[in-house]
Amino acid sequence: MATPNPSHNYREITHNGLWKNNPALVQLLGLCPLLAVTGSVVNAIGLGLATTAVLACSNLAVSLVRHQMPETVRLPASVMIIATFVTCAELLMKAFTYELYLVLGIFIPLIVTNCAILGRADAFASKNPVLPSLLDGLMMGVGFSAVLIVIGAVREIIGRGTLFSDMDLLLGPVAANWTLPILGQDYSGFLVAVLPPGAFLVAGLLIAAKNAIDAGIEQRRNAGVSVVSGSKRVRTTGKIQ
């Protein structure tokens, strides 16, 4: 037990969750809710919060009992722990944001089957101490939620021409007038963005954008390295450009 593990580096855990190993953009886990309920920002935030809470709590709990869990029942035990927290999240949403609970419907209980959560519990929390596990769950959740919210915003703007509509479902009457008619009042809506194909398209474009950014960073890093003077370049064929 307690072998020194590079993943105890808190900065790296954060970077992994938010960007490098983002559950939605890199691991491509939890795509079902990602694609199904991101028709608007409020849905995305609601599901993002619930998923983040469950991720953090289940990582914490799994990490706490990791030495008591025999290898043979590790997965079932993890699923039971996750199901407990999902039930808590569901009851909480039912109590405090009932309308949003109705909108999200089956996708709240379905957080149990979100493979991002079981993936983190199994790949990280069952092998690491409590604090890194909690942070990992939190950061993975925040990374997942961020992608949910971006997809929700893009789909809402293109599909309905608004942003932050129905925020009162989550934040109460304070947010009733937050709807921004970004594309004007008489925008008739581009329905494909709100329908499931729109979710696939936006998610795909986001993944492409992330890869492009990573490639750009990589290129800049390499560009700095390769033109060091005195490096030996052997001319083989053709012209040097």
Added chain:
Amino acid sequence: MSLMRVTSPHAHSGQSTSKVMLQVAAATVPGVLALVVFFGPGVLINIALCALTALGTEAAIMKLRGRPIAFYLKDYSALVTALLLGIALPPYCPWWIPVIGSVSAILLAKQLYGGMGYNPFNPAMVGYVVLLISFPVEMTRWVAPAELIQGMPGLGETFSLIFGNMNVDGFTRATPLEIVRHNQSTILAQLYEMEPMFNTGTVAGLGWEMANFGFLLGGLFLLFRRLITWHGPVAMLATLTLLSIVFYDGGSSLSEGSPLLHLFSGATMLGAFFIVTDPVSGCTSNKGRLIFGAGVGLLVFVIRAWGAYPDAVAFAVLLMNFAAPFIDNYTLPRTYGHKAARKATDLEEQ
């Protein structure tokens, strides 16, 4: 792009992509002419808008991808996509319909997958379906044949229909397929007598039957020029005919329409000869083409008869595009001198 395993000697047909595409475009002329005669010049404006947008999108993406722009524009594949989409769109629809449709077709369905020859789905049909599910109101308003209304929109009216905000409702009527679909309380013979769309036409609705006949002629030209094989179209039309005979029941109120209605209305002939025969998104072997065409015919009838949409060629073709690689895998032609391979994946494992 049919990479068939046939042995040498190979005789070159003298064709190139651009020549093929131009002949396909020429083959649509009779059908487009019929559309213009019966439904007015709106379809030409659609085609022009689609062509401009499609070529513009193609050029922009080629520039982004750092490819030679003129080379790829000159294969005319974007032009044919735009042409087929423009024909499929309702005449006199607002200008942004063809524009959004062509951008979706070229950007989403073609270039995101790698461009010419790499698209798993028929780009024109993807453009059409994106429009149909996004703008159901605009996409289901077909103008009536000129004879049935006070006349086609004039020049000024055409302009304000397409670029202004004039409503096209004054010029529209239900299409033959919609009429049959929505009148399930009268027997077909009565319907044909009552409806001006049918009693001024011959078998499948005024205008529509001629347009379909035009596309049939164009298709026969393509067959004659050996640009397409008979397998896809014949399989699709035969399946559609067979199913409509089975469910015709002599024309009761619950009948799904006569075989002739199914063959010569909606987008049947355009689909059979110009969409099903797409060499990129369809099947590769002749046996595969038979299965592909039959699948399209089956789906067209099922969706027309029991689905939520009056016509179904675009959905049917896209669904079969999904199945095309699978069909190809199991319909590998036998190479001369070799034993028949059961499926292509077996060969790869060797």
